[in-house]
Amino acid sequence: MGQRRTEVLHAAIELLDEVGLDALTMRLLASRLGVRASALYRHYPSKQALLDAMVAHLVGTGELPEAEWDELLRGAASGLRSVMLAHRDGARLIAGFHDPGPDAVAAFERLITALTEAGVPAAAVAVDTVMAYANGFTVEEQARKTRWPREGRDRAFDDGLALIIAGIRASMV
Amino acid sequence: MGQRRTEVLHAAIELLDEVGLDALTMRLLASRLGVRASALYRHYPSKQALLDAMVAHLVGTGELPEAEWDELLRGAASGLRSVMLAHRDGARLIAGFHDPGPDAVAAFERLITALTEAGVPAAAVAVDTVMAYANGFTVEEQARKTRWPREGRDRAFDDGLALIIAGIRASMV
DNA sequence: ACCTGAACACCGTTCAAGT
DNA sequence: ACCTGAACACCGTTCAAGT
Numbered sequence A, B: 001m002g003q004r005r006t007e008v009l010h011a012a013i014e015l016l017d018e019v020g021l022d023a024l025t026m027r028l029l030a031s032r033l034g035v036r037a038s039a040l041y042r043h044y045p046s047k048q049a050l051l052d053a054m055v056a057h058l059v060g061t062g063e064l065p066e067a068e069w070d071e072l073l074r075g076a077a078s079g080l081r082s083v084m085l086a087h088r089d090g091a092r093l094i095a096g097f098h099d100p101g102p103d104a105v106a107a108f109e110r111l112i113t114a115l116t117e118a119g120v121p122a123a124a125v126a127v128d129t130v131m132a133y134a135n136g137f138t139v140e141e142q143a144r145k146t147r148w149p150r151e152g153r154d155r156a157f158d159d160g161l162a163l164i165i166a167g168i169r170a171s172m173v
Numbered sequence C, D: 001a002c003c004t005g006a007a008c009a010c011c012g013t014t015c016a017a018g019t
Helices: A003-019 A026-032 A047-059 A069-085 A090-095 A101-117 A123-143 A150-170 B003-019 B026-032 B047-059 B069-085 B090-095 B101-117 B123-143 B150-170
Strands: none
Touching (some): A003 A026, A003 A047, A047 A069, A047 A090, A047 A101, A069 A090, A069 A101, A069 A123, A069 A150, A090 B123, A101 A123, A123 A150, A123 B090, A123 B123, A123 B150, A150 B123, A150 B150, B003 B026, B047 B069, B047 B090, B069 B090, B069 B101, B069 B123, B069 B150, B123 B150
């Protein structure tokens, strides 16, 4: 059925890691599949639709583990950063242009509900703030040419995250 | 001297607001100036160089006002957001691809110094966190198709910012 | 169901040459 | 100092036609 569609999607992700977002071309992707560019339009109506599908596939939507509210929040933020860092130009691709898609929205809602039940006031603000931070941090991290070692970047990310979580905790008194 | 260079820069920013980043083409820009695209390469060595110059011009680098540390931080964050929102695709243009440039680095340093003198521990972490938040929030805000009114977006931004500042304050005890 | 061939309307960039 | 003309090596997308 739509199984060639999935092959195209996987080839696109492989090619992204190989050549980067700017060089990810319908024509180049087609040639990797042994096919002409025009053939791709049978599977995706436009390049943008293909990029959207890539984002949806990468982000996925995991289960919410059993954990304290702060661990939940840390997990969501690091999870987003991990998936971005796992692919070349992942931050630009994912943070980029897209209304969030129904799966992402649902995952957000579940997280907000969990925090609310754990007694976090204004849980939506907390989640939005942490996710905006993770997005902003990682976009800049991956855009920067001069890259310091992963260990230090992880620590910087965790330090900022800790600051926000302390702010949420302060609002809970 | 390099005054045609400045005309090109200003025309590019005008054109950005008119047509958006994706339609901002060397050929279209040239035609607005009554000139062929190849003529632009006398003033900027590449399109990327022109985009970098646009970012530098938009971001500028203001004075640091006399204010409490938290007001300083709020001002820096809202200032960044304002300049992004002031131009079509401003967030994507500015947050995008660029090592920060020496002026931006200097402004960062001054802010960190001011916070340190005001008794904020780990002032660098505080500044980085707030700026990553402002970046992430605004990129998402401007990318979203379905736009709610400005007033509500401002409030959401301020709420998140307040959370981070509360976290910094909590670290000061 | 999937693909080709050819075309359309574009890109950024280079370079000799003009004034 | 600034610009033209022409070219090079590309783009995304459409559409009739093939198997």
